[in-house]
Every structure is written in structure tokens, then in C-alpha cells.
Amino acid sequence: MKYIIIGAVAGGASAAARLRRMDESAEIVIFEKGDYISYANCGLPYYIGDVITDRNKLFVQTAASFHRRFAIDVRVTTEVTEIDAAAKTVTARNLRTGQVFQEAYDKLLLAPGAQPVRPPLRGIELDGIFTLRNVSDTDHIKAFAAQKQSGHAVIVGAGFIGLEMAENLHRLGMSVTIVEMGNQILAPLDFPMAAMVQQHLRAKGIHLKLGMGVSGFSKTDDGLNVHLASGISIPANIVILSIGVRPDTRLAAAAGLELGPARGISVNAFLQTSNPDIYAVGDAVEFANPITGHPTNTYLAGPANKQGRISADNMVFGNVKEYGGSINTAIVQVFDLTVGVVGIAAKNAAALGIAHVTAITHSGSHAGYYPNAQQLSISIVFDPTNRRLMGAQVVGRDGADKRLDVLAMVIRNKGTIDDLAAFEHAYAPPYSSAKDPVNMAGFVAENMLAGLLHVVPWDITAGITADDMLIDVRNPEEFATGSIPGAVNIPVDDLRQNLKHLPMDKRLIIFCQVGLRGYLAQRILVQHGFKSVHNISGGYTVWQACEAETSLLAS
DSSP, X not given: OEEEEEOOSHHHHHHHHHHHHHOTTOEEXXXXXXXXXXXXXXXXXXXXXXXXXXXXXXXXXXXXXXXXHHOOEEEOSEEEEEEETTTTEEEEEETTTOOEEXXXXXXXXXXXXXXEOOOXXXXXXXXXXXXXXXXXXXXXXXXXXXTOTTSEEEEEXXXXXXXXXXXXXXXXXXXXXXXXXXXXXSTTSOHHHHHHHHHHHXXXXXXXXXXXXXXXXXXXXXXXXXXXXXXXXXXXXXXEEOSOEEEOOHHHHHTTXXXXXXXXXXOOTTSBOSSTTEEEOGGGEEEEOTTTOOEEOOOOHHHHHHHHHHHHHHHHHTSOOOOOOXXXXXXXXXXXXXXXXXXXXXHHHHHTTOOOEEEEEEEESSOTTSTXXXXXXXXXXXXXXXOBEEEEEEEESTTHHHHHHHHHHHHHTTOBHHHHHHOXXXXXXXXXXXXXXXXXXXXXXXXXXXXXXXXXXXXXGGGOOTTEEEEEOSOHHHHHTOOOTTOEEOOGGGXXXXXXXXXXXXXXXXXXXSSHHHHHHHHHHHTTTOOOEEEETTHHHHXXXXXXXXXXXXX
């Protein structure tokens, strides 16, 4: 049996190694148009920022070591230009020698990855404008940035790679501006969580230009000008385009393989394309989202590696393993914060017409009496009918990653908010509290569905009328440092003594710093006969971040 694999980074290299482990006698050929195989794509920004100082550590395997260990014919700097699905051959060209040749296969695996988006903007080909997708891109950026360490970098696009590049160029001593067409960073996040991260970025000295598109670039005596659609220009010594990627489907389309509505290569549960002898994995494919059922892509190394393993088994043994899709679990370091997301956001559920409820909680990363506990914010999205957890977002410092992994497992297993409440964790004061932040998210969600807690979003305050009363139930010292305009301060501990001063005929909107005291106040009021009592989701913490970011966006 002869297998050909096109692409040798995450999915392709993983499939090749698995193929050899499953079939020692097979002939396996890998074509990779780049210079390197099996490298740590996700580590590239950190090599640029000198967090990773040894370039060799980026490479899991080299072509030579891969050949020695797995007896696989690895052909780098060789681009496959055509697939003849009927004849079961590929045509390839050696990019160094120019030699063109054909190779036959029994089974073919496509792992071509994705292409960086480079819109046809004026001046986009100027020197000093880069995309980051592979090791060669990294080398060029690192060499260029080394000459501009006291200069100004502009990052176009505020996705995961854009934020990582912003931090790492800032670490090199550069002034950094992020330009993003959307009204927030990190599109997978809902706005309240993104707003907290944006506040952190601004505090670190990163300049954010949100809701602004780039119209073009021009050369100056000492660098570039980045022209925005609003008419302003930003000087730059280096520009990183992090606008996004799209599936590289050129070979697949030319070979007559079916593409899907998400613009990826359409595969079945066995990662088999519309041609039974051709499989596909990684950034180039699309599949049904396990939560929504809608076609989707994922551009993550974890799913690509798993797909490579599954596709290899299916090519050798005949479609024995199904791929269950990806719930898009992703995480990024943003200076002192860890930001994670899994599943669907509330805004995605709303756009798809999916019934959902959102709960935002703020808890300590570990026991509050143990030193250095930090705030950990969790937002969950769940179905109010079957209680299934559909999405989660985590923003915090210590322990944010492990909470995200727990939430991802619950979503992966189609679990519910009750599973969060029942989750039994390893507890000692340095690591958690007796009630873990995951438990707290579940408790709040249960209270909401039981009718014990009625929440309203942060922007409810924009529509307050004379029929509403806004009550800040924090301590007077907290109230004095800032509050929502128009709020009356009645600390929760003094609430029972002030019931006679509160109007029964008005809607009472309660808030505290993070939501807990607001919940306590709501329970007191409801049980004393007040009919319309609502707690601002996430408390003053969320309102303050969202209000600040909304004001900056409007200006």
C-alpha cells in the first residue's frame, strides 16, 4: 500500500507517524512545499519575542530525523501542483531544482493548511509588512524587528495571533498599536469578557484602534504609514497582518473534490472527502459543529493532530474511527491574563436563533485567605430547556487554563450546568476553594433557571427610566470610589433596615462588585414582597469595563 500526504505540519505529520506505526510495510511519501516539517506553529510569536531563544526547539522533527525514525520519504520544498483523482496520481515540482514529476498513490491525505488573508489594499506588498504562518515568515519578521526595537509596530487584526504578536513585539521594546475592524478584540469572546481584556491591554500600554478598517499603506522616509478608512494614519516601522486565514482548498477544488458552505474541504465522519481514496485533515477541512450542527472550520493544532491520527487509522483499517468535530477550545496569554474560550458565544447563539442563557461569575483563583488569590471571571452559555452547557469563556491569571479544560470536557461530553455544580475538584488552599469557580458558575446557572436569580445585562443602565431604581449594595467605601450614575447606595448588610424606604411599584436594579452581594440583596427583597428585582450580570466589574470600552469606541 502506498500513501501520499500533502502537507507536513500538524495533521500531516501526525498522520504520517501513525500510518507507520500501523503499517510497517507501507510506502509513505510526504510532500511539503515549505522548508520545514512538524514544527511548533503556536510557538512562533514567542520565538520572535525572545521568550523561546533556541530556534531549534521549534522543531518537533526534521525531515532527516523523521525519515530515520519512521522510514518515511519526506520531500520538503516540493509543491504538489495537481491531483489526478481518476488516475490516482499527483504532480509535484521541486521548488529548488524546478524538476516536475508524477507520483502514484493508493490513498491520499490532504493537509494543506490555511492561507493568511491578504486583502488587495493599496501598498500591501511594501517592505516591512508581514504575515505570520510558518518558520520562514518568522525568520523574516525576527530579523526585521531586530533593527526596529525602539520603533512602532502596527498589528492589523486582534485575533489570537495578533495579540500574541502585540505582546511579543512590546516585549522587544516596540510601541504597539492594534487596529481591528470589529468593535472588540478576540471575536470568539462575548463583549463583556473582551472588554475586561481590552482594559488590561490599555493598562500595559498597547494602543487599540477598534471599529476601524485599514484602507491602505504608503512608504515614508523611515518606515510606513498605515491608512485607516476613517481618514487618519498611523506611522509604523513594521506591520503584522493578522486579519485571519482561509482554508487552502486550491488543490482539492481543482481535483473536483466537494467543498462545503464554510469554504473548506467537505469530509464525512471518517475524514474522507467526496473521493473515497482521498482523506483530508487540519485547517483546510470543514465539519459539522458538535454544538450547533452547522458547518464550521477550526484552525487549531490540537484538532489537527487528532484528525491526523484518526484519518491514518481509517486509511489503513477501512473507516473504523469517527471524528466527532471540534468545539474550538482555544487559549491565549495576554500579558498577565490568561484568556480562554470553548464552544459558542452568546452572540453566536443569538445569531443562529438558539435559545440560550448567559451567566457571568467572578471567583477567587484559590482560597481567599491564602496569599495571592486573583479574580477569575467565567462566562457560560447554556440551553434553558435541557440545561446543556454550550459555551464558556474564562479570563484570569492563575488557574484559568485548568478551569477552561474542565468546562471543555463538560461541553465535549454534552454535559449540563448541573455537572458544573456537581464537579468534584482537588481542593487545597493554594489551588482552589471549597467551592471551585466552576462550581460557582453552575450554582449561579441553577439559581437562574430555578427563578431564584433574575439577571439583566450590563447595558440595561442605558435604558433606566423614572420607573426604575438603581441600587448599589456595596460598602460606602467602595461606592465612594465610583459607581453607576444615578445609583443609590444601600449596603446589603443594611438593606433590611431600609426596606420601608424602597418603592414597591418600581423595578429595582441591583448591583455589587461581582454579583454575589447583589444576589443576596435580591433574595432579601423578593422575600419581602418586592416583585421586580434584577441583578446586573457580572456586577460593577463588568459594567465598568464595558462602559469604558464603549465610550472609547464611540470617541
